[in-house]
Amino acid sequence: MQLGWKEMWRQKRKFSMLFVITLLIVMLTTLITGLADGLAYDNGSALHELNASTYRLDKDSDGQLTRSFLDVPADSSIATMSVRPLTITLNGKKEEVTLFALPKGSDIGPVDHLQKGEVLYDSSLSENLRSGDVLTDFVSEYDFTIAGESIGRYSHGPVLYTTNETWFDYLRYSEQRPYVSAEIGTNHSASDTLMMSQQELIESVPGYSAEQSTFTMMRAFLLVIGTFILTAFFYLFTLQKLPELGILKAIGLSPRIIGQALLFQVIVIVSSAVVTSIGIMYIADAVIPSSMPFIVDIGHVLRFGFMFIILSILGALLPLWKLRQVDAIEIIGGKAS
Amino acid sequence: MRLQHVSHQFDGQLVLNNINLNVSPGECIAIVGPSGSGKSTLLYILGLLRKPEHGTFLLNERDVSDLDEEQRRLLRLHEVGFVFQQAHLIPYLTVLEQLELIQENRNVDAKELLQELGLEHRLHHLPMTLSGGEKQRVAVARALVNSPRLILADEPTASLDYENGRRVMELLSQQAHRKGRSVVVITHDERMLDVCDRVLRVIDGTLTEIRN
Incomplete structure (x- = not known):
């Protein structure tokens, strides 16, 4: 390892260049991860914030709460929630929101203190709203009164949280048949219903899977490209050093010592690039405008960093193999006789 | 060190033909010969870089003709010191570190060894700051750091001017005469032969003693 460290220390320019290239690739991967996590949050944070693990939906809903229509359970002890996209008018302007109706008297959502007709809004709806302001449903002209703020986004739009009491009042007002979107925390399944976990529910949000799989593919490509570039650099470095x-x-020096030096360099460069890119990610998180979905999920970033390190070590097997193949006699300058 | 009836082929051609060679401790011998005569092959066999196809190679009375790669590597590290035409020093290691990298024999003081070779003022210098003669002396020190019983030098003066070449040759012969090591030098430079005890010529794969 000392051999590897001395080479890096005394040939700073060469290894700095390699570090910068590695950093750029890792940074691109981590920034995309931040963006993917931000979009994932933006798509389903309202569901993330709910304190429940299982949900029972309409079988024909494809797992989408806005397409699930269940009869109101006769047993009033069963907790239910309802979700519906609404167009509301706010200061004469139309806005798209998603209404989340949740049960009071539980810790499932943030609606415990709300009275009938009251809602909590996500600040992305408007920065100028105050308690007591009224939002009107454009179709039914039902009035929701602002009672406070609560973070919640669904399908890249702001969420209004309200109580089930308000929900049924809203349906009654707009002369619609009473229904709920899901039963929460129930374990019994019926043939006409669909049991889902919270994660499955989030993944069923329209566009969520397509969005995330695109990012996953981009990250996978970046990992592969990064590994190729690192491998190529170390391979070229090894070729340059073949005479020595x-x-x-x-002379009889164990090839293990040279191999260890190479692996040490790969691990140090990639690990430093991962750590630096995490630092840059935090800086980016602080300076990027809040309208841009970007989140630092350190566990997620570290997972990708770890994968990068492992793939780079695998990539280092090529120069290591080249080292093993070196014929000392050819290097000395003689024929392989 | 003894070679007994050693023969070796390359590309179907006999490059060493029934070679017998005996080098005693404290003896410095030179091997000369035209290009392609087989002298390098002879050196590779003596240096345990190649196995002889026929015959026996005895090093310290032990038959080392048919050892596996790892056994030969360990013997090279401990028993054989190499000096090549080019010093081939590691560019990012200082003079002292070049020796420490391969040093297995802790009884040898690398600094003292470098001092003996007139390199005490260069201990912490990188190869790029050394002259050609100094680099080759570092290569000699590297060959000596594990106190090998056999020293092999392949054209060690080829890249040096006469003065520096002479100094390197004298250092090698001193290793034989003062330290009791066996030294084998392959050289084209006839001006250097006088420091060796014996001179042998390889022609068409056979070895002939031309000066005793």
């Missing part, structure tokens, strides 16, 4: 390494092999 061949002489060391002739």
